[in-house]
Amino acid sequence: MYKVLFVCMGNICRSPTAEAVLRHHVQLAELGQHVAVFSAGTHNYHPGKPADVRSAAHAQRRGIDLSGHRARQITEEDFEQMDLILVMDWDNLSLTQAACPPQHQHKVRRLMEFACQHTDTVVPDPYYGGEAGFEHVLDLLDDACSGLTQYLKRMTSK
Numbered sequence: 001m002y003k004v005l006f007v008c009m010g011n012i013c014r015s016p017t018a019e020a021v022l023r024h025h026v027q028l029a030e031l032g033q034h035v036a037v038f039s040a041g042t043h044n045y046h047p048g049k050p051a052d053v054r055s056a057a058h059a060q061r062r063g064i065d066l067s068g069h070r071a072r073q074i075t076e077e078d079f080e081q082m083d084l085i086l087v088m089d090w091d092n093l094s095l096t097q098a099a100c101p102p103q104h105q106h107k108v109r110r111l112m113e114f115a116c117q118h119t120d121t122v123v124p125d126p127y128y129g130g131e132a133g134f135e136h137v138l139d140l141l142d143d144a145c146s147g148l149t150q151y152l153k154r155m156t157s158k
Contacts, residue, residue, distance in 0.1 A: 001034065001035070001036050001153055002034060002035050002036070002083050002089070002152060002156050003036045003037075003038065003081060003083050004020070004022065004034075004035065004037050004038070004082065004083065004084045004148075005037075005038045005039065005040060005074070005078055005081045005082040005085070005088065005098065006018040006019050006037075006038070006039040006040075006086050006087075006088070007039070007040055007074055007085060007087045007088065007092050008039075008041060008042070008087070008088040008089075008092055008123075009041055009042055009043050009045070009091070009092065010037055010041045010043055010045040010046050010141075011041030011046065011073070012041075012045075012046050012049060012051050012055070012069075012071050012099065012127075013040035013052045013125065013126055013127050014055075014088045014125065014137060014141075015040065015052070015057050015067055015128070015136065016039045016051045016055065016069040016071070016143055017051070017059050017064070017138065018039065018086070018088070018111060018123070018141050018144075019037050019038060019039040019069070020059060020064045020065060020066050020069070021059075021064055021141045021142055021145045022035075022037045022145045022148060022149070023037050024145075025065055025145045025146060025148070025149040026149060026152065028149075029152075029153060031149070031153065031156060034152075035060075035152050035156060038078075039069070040073060040075070041072070041073050041074065041118065042073070042074060042091075042092055042095040042096060042099075043073065045071075046071040046100075047071060047072060047073065048070050048071065049070065049071045050066070050067070050069055050070065050071075051067075051069040051071075054126070054129065054131075054134050055126070055134060056120050058131075058138055059084035059134060062138060063083070063110075064138075064144075066158040074096065074099065076100070076101075079099075079101055079104040079107070080104065081105060083107065083155075084107055084109065085100075085104075085107045085109070086109055086110065086111040086114075086153070087108065087109070087110055087111065087147050088111060088122060088123040088125070089110075089122035089123060089124065090121075090122060093110060100148065110122065111123060111141075111144045112140065112144055113157050114144045114148040114151060115143045115144040115147055116143055116146060116147045117143045118139070118143050118144075120140055123140050123141065123144075124137065129144075141146065
């Protein structure tokens with residue numbers, strides 16, 4: 001089982017949405033038995049809380065369900081157990097790399113490295129923005145998770 005972890009700051013907007021979007025792509029690609037998807041935050045701001053209602057509503061409009069999500073902070077075990085740890089922005093990258101043991105640094109990457117159509121280098125935090133920000137995040141996540149699914153096909157066929 002190939003394990004992917006998405007990381008943002010509080011684990012209520014971007015990373016749980018990415019988790020659900022990738023799960024959707026993985027199911028469509030019939031990789032569900034080969035790929036497990038998780039999310040976490042660099043900060044412990046919202047432990048046990050559901051996804052942000054705006055993130056959940058925008059995702060739901062696209063057929064993506066965030067209702068089962070509960071926020072958590074990244075753990076030491078995540079660095080050991082995950083095969084790929086994908087962060088949303090430069091701050092998430094810096095904080096995740098700082099917490100990551102040296103032997104697992106190769107697992108930490110930016111999600112937008114997998115984007116095929118968008119040239120954005122990060123997934124911006126929509127928390128303090130308006131409706132358009134949540135839609136933009138979904139567009140970016142869909143693109144990046146599409147490219148990531150192609151990568152996962154290669155990784156799980158070895």
